[in-house]
Amino acid sequence: MSLQSRLGIDIDKLIFGISQISQMTAISPRQLRYWEKRGYISSLSNKDGASRQYNLKMTIKIIGIKQFLDEGYTLAAAVEKVAYFAKRNELLRHFIAQRFEGTTELAGELALDFGDLNAKQRLYGVIEDGHAEFKLQEKA
Template identity: 35%
Template sequence: MITENKLQISMSELARVTGVSTSQLRYWERKGYIRSKQDDKNKNHYFSLTTMISVFTIKYFLDQGYTLTVAVKKEEERKQLGIIFRRFIADQIKAIKQLPAEKGEVDLGTLEENPTQEVYAVIDQAGTHLHTRPVKKTD
């Protein structure tokens, strides 16, 4: 649902949730900083969850004292890093399993330089710990 941008909110809801006025949102949309979908009568604007995150981020940078142009640029950089991170998650996480004592394990696959070894992470209350182990042979 989220990746398909089916979750949408109105401009007034976006303004209320983010603290950015509807007039600012309209201006940002005219400038091409954010995008909406409009209803059949082209009156109501609806924004995706990803756009809502962009608005939060732009506002955060504006509140830090950056100009709108710089805030939008910083948001674009954040968005690109998000794309890279989602690609990593989609490509590298092979399996996730629950371990005893509130621990978990994430299988990250084999090492490119040594395909006989796999990387895995153990996550517990102390943090995340990366390890390697021999690849289990399947029959």
């Protein structure tokens, strides 16, 4: 199920103007235009003279770049780190989307059901003492 269908809103319509992004992130519009000129970010296609607008995905990227800049990274390094995390998150999202089959109760606790590991065992994810753990359970 997509995020859009779970939230009941069209996330592609979550669009922010350059001044809104600037207010949210404390990054000047001038700096955002510079990042765009360098190819680090991109605004939505717009008409000549229209204010730049950014979709939710690009807004998250901008926030990530800002966070790494605040941690002391150079702009180029911050962009690389954001790209790495985006790639990693896409892999995780893909993996979870394919393996996650829902939740169930194991020993009275809520567990993530990752489906059959093999013909005899099922894989679950649980939190024990604050730590994420995998549990194998024999199938009935």
